[in-house]
Amino acid sequence: MKTTAIPFFVLLLTACGGEEAQVSASSTPDAPAPIPAEATQIYDTFCTTCHGKTGVGDGAAAVALDPKPRNYQDKAWQASVSDEQLAKTIVEGGPAVGLSSAMPPRADLKDKPDVVAGLVQIIRGFGE
Ligand code: HEC
Numbered sequence: 001m002k003t004t005a006i007p008f009f010v011l012l013l014t015a016c017g018g019e020e021a022q023v024s025a026s027s028t029p030d031a032p033a034p035i036p037a038e039a040t041q042i043y044d045t046f047c048t049t050c051h052g053k054t055g056v057g058d059g060a061a062a063v064a065l066d067p068k069p070r071n072y073q074d075k076a077w078q079a080s081v082s083d084e085q086l087a088k089t090i091v092e093g094g095p096a097v098g099l100s101s102a103m104p105p106r107a108d109l110k111d112k113p114d115v116v117a118g119l120v121q122i123i124r125g126f127g128e
Contacts, residue, residue, distance in 0.1 A: 033117065033121075035121050035122060038115050039115045039117075039119045049061045051069045055072030055073060055127075056071045057072070065100075074127070078124065083120050083124075086120045090116055090119055090120070091107065091109055092107075
């Protein structure tokens with residue numbers, strides 16, 4: 001029922017036309033929020049230094065780290081952590097969740113939950 005009802009709903013909204021319809025359609029529970037550009041930019045310029053472009057933990061600065069950043073492509077690990085835990089690690093840093101202080105906090109993102117959610121989505125994306 002659900003799978004047939006949603007496309008019809010989206011179609012109906014699209015048929016009404018305009019941007020308003022798109023906003024309503026993208027706020028359906030099944031549609032993932034788009035990743036904010038700021039999150040992509042932060043990942044590409046900052047997080048990649050250690051976590052690497054593909055999330056395997058092979059950034060240039062990772063060589064000197066012990067422990068090293070883990071491989072985000074590891075599906076078993078992905079399943080073992082919650083989004084909340086990842087978000088907390090990003091904002092408060094490694095020690096806040098019992099991990100290494102080599103994982104720096106981004107307190108500046110505390111008031112930007114959409115950017116933090118975007119970063120979490122980027123990390124989740126590596127495990128897909
Ligand atoms: C200076 C290197 C460095 C940078 C920059 C860095 N990290 Fe990390 N990060 C680490 C290390 C090292 C760990 C693993 C800590 C451990 O296992 O004790 C880690 C762990 C994490 C974890 C927890 C994953 C786990 O192992 O459970 C998340 C989430 C994370 N980083 C996200 C990010 C994001 C997002 C950014 C960019 C905003 C970022 N990190 C920037 C070094 C870094």
